[in-house]
Amino acid sequence: MEYGRPLRGVVLEDGSVGSHAAIVARALAIPLVIHAERIASEALNGDAILVDGDQGIVHLRPEETVATAFRDKIAMQAKAQERYAGLRELPATTRCNKTISLSMNAGLMADLPSLEGSGADGVGLFRTELQFLVRNRMPKRDELARIYARVMDAAKGRPVAFRTLDIGSDKVLPYMKPQDEPNPAMGWRAIRVGLDKPGVLRMQAQALIRAANGRALTVMFPFITEHAEFVAAREHVLAQLDREVRLGWPAPATLRIGAMLETPSLAFAPRAFFELADFVSIGGNDLKQFFFAADRENERVRKRYDVLNASFLQFIERIVERCADTGTPLSFCGEDAGRPVEAACLAAVGLRMLSMRPASIGPVKSLLRRVDLGALYDAIEGARAAGAETVRPAVMACLSALPE
Numbered sequence: 001m002e003y004g005r006p007l008r009g010v011v012l013e014d015g016s017v018g019s020h021a022a023i024v025a026r027a028l029a030i031p032l033v034i035h036a037e038r039i040a041s042e043a044l045n046g047d048a049i050l051v052d053g054d055q056g057i058v059h060l061r062p063e064e065t066v067a068t069a070f071r072d073k074i075a076m077q078a079k080a081q082e083r084y085a086g087l088r089e090l091p092a093t094t095r096c097n098k099t100i101s102l103s104m105n106a107g108l109m110a111d112l113p114s115l116e117g118s119g120a121d122g123v124g125l126f127r128t129e130l131q132f133l134v135r136n137r138m139p140k141r142d143e144l145a146r147i148y149a150r151v152m153d154a155a156k157g158r159p160v161a162f163r164t165l166d167i168g169s170d171k172v173l174p175y176m177k178p179q180d181e182p183n184p185a186m187g188w189r190a191i192r193v194g195l196d197k198p199g200v201l202r203m204q205a206q207a208l209i210r211a212a213n214g215r216a217l218t219v220m221f222p223f224i225t226e227h228a229e230f231v232a233a234r235e236h237v238l239a240q241l242d243r244e245v246r247l248g249w250p251a252p253a254t255l256r257i258g259a260m261l262e263t264p265s266l267a268f269a270p271r272a273f274f275e276l277a278d279f280v281s282i283g284g285n286d287l288k289q290f291f292f293a294a295d296r297e298n299e300r301v302r303k304r305y306d307v308l309n310a311s312f313l314q315f316i317e318r319i320v321e322r323c324a325d326t327g328t329p330l331s332f333c334g335e336d337a338g339r340p341v342e343a344a345c346l347a348a349v350g351l352r353m354l355s356m357r358p359a360s361i362g363p364v365k366s367l368l369r370r371v372d373l374g375a376l377y378d379a380i381e382g383a384r385a386a387g388a389e390t391v392r393p394a395v396m397a398c399l400s401a402l403p404e
């Protein structure tokens with residue numbers, strides 16, 4: 001991904017859509033198709049290739065008719081984009097008059113122009129590890145502080161949830177000793193590394209406080225599995241706040257500290273956790289992986305389960321209730337928030353904040369503005385009561401009846 005924007009498409013024989021490389025490609029809006037078998041041996045230098053990232057299809061040396069069909073499709077998409085641009089300044093208010101806040105996920109400087117262009121309410125997930133992954137050495141505190149300050153400048157007062165370093169599993173830093181673990185997704189990753197070796201966590205907290213320079217600051221921790229981990233990680237940040245203030249840096253106007261809910265265990269944490277957390281953000285990519293015990297990196301099992309599975313939606317609803325009990329703000333920032341049908345269902349079960357890649361904001365808003373969440377919830381409930389495994393057919397029937 002180091003090629004950046006000039007790269008027009010990526011076709012891989014291997015890979016997984018849940019992998020970090022795929023997430024970066026999505027952030028850069030670069031079409032990426034995986035599992036294109038034999039492509040590396042079939043394609044010759046100079047061959048034309050059409051990459052349809054939406055459908056996951058690749059045409060090598062396409063016929064003119066295929067190329068024409070593609071051009072038509074691109075023209076239609078451009079029209080849809082115009083329609084979405086017309087919605088940019090409008091809220092995502094449903095027909096039943098519920099407003100859903102739509103934020104964007106980011107992590108690269110290349111994402112920043114999208115803050116204006118997409119009409120996002122803020123950055124619901126800033127993946128700080130991307131700044132670590134694109135370098136071949138550990139970034140320094142001042143370098144990070146400058147980057148974070150630029151992100152806050154670009155946000156112009158809109159909230160940015162900076163997620164502390166989430167490494168391990170598929171995200172391996174080239175300059176850190178690789179861990180030879182039998183199952184890295186369930187291994188020494190994210191906040192587990194942060195708590196065991198808190199040097200980087202502390203350095204990030206200092207950089208964030210300096211970047212905020214008296215502005216509001218939002219920090220969240222990845223992969224919190226139990227209350228005690230949240231307490232300990234929060235203590236680290238608060239200790240750094242004391243230190244920075246003693247050194248003469250201004251304290252942030254407000255400091256909100258939240259947790260990502262990415263393992264089922266956290267949904268069952270004691271009430272004290274929900275009281276202490278300033279907010280909770282569901283990391284649906286990981287939560288789904290652990291709920292279904294289906295590796296997000298493994299194409300063979302990944303597709304078997306989805307967010308519209310009746311049990312999973314029930315579980316999400318349970319999390320909504322737990323947060324409602326304590327008045328803890330809740331958002332959802334996994335990839336599913338960026339899929340219009342899935343986003344509408346998440347709103348129907350009670351989510352009021354969704355964070356997604358910038359290009360999804362238009363399509364998600366467009367659907368949300370037409371939907372009645374009560375009717376959609378009834379469809380979901382109906383399917384569940386009838387014992388359906390997935391609520392998708394019921395949901396699609398409900399949505400297909402919507403007026404344009």
Ligand code: PEP
Nearest residue numbers: 283284285286333334335
């Ligand atoms: C998630 O797990 O849903 C998430 C947003 O974090 P990441 O995809 O970076 O693991």
Ligand code: MG
Nearest residue numbers: 262283285286
């Ligand atoms: Mg995650």
